[in-house]
Amino acid sequence: ADYGGKMGVLWEEEAIRFQPLPCGRREPWPRTGYMETKIWCAEIALERRNSWEIWGKVEWLDHVLTVPGGSEVVKLLAATL
Template identity: 45%
Template sequence: MAVLWDRDVASTGYVDKMIWCAVIALERCSDEEIWGKLEWKEPVLEVPKSCRIIRALAATL
């Protein structure tokens, strides 16, 4: 699973923000539990503060 979020960039005087991405491996442990393990997280793109993440897409394999 990939998760995206943004954070303001202090070094730019908060006029930019950084888009971050985390990849989480999911594992079904039982019929009622799903566990996740963080594989990595990194900033992936610096954008103007006016940019927004407005859509999400989910896929099942």
């Protein structure tokens, strides 16, 4: 998505959430955990340095949403005012 010389980027990160066992140890999924998908977002300011270079500076980056594992981002809509 492009807005005002900036670019927005979304991406997914699949992760395993671990559950502690009664004795305090942590075991991997599927016995004691579950899959989840984290959605991340970055805002990048763009600058043209010359006729063939575009530089970008990350102005903001954060995890914005967590959904159950197996979920997908299907479509993205960018709206500007």
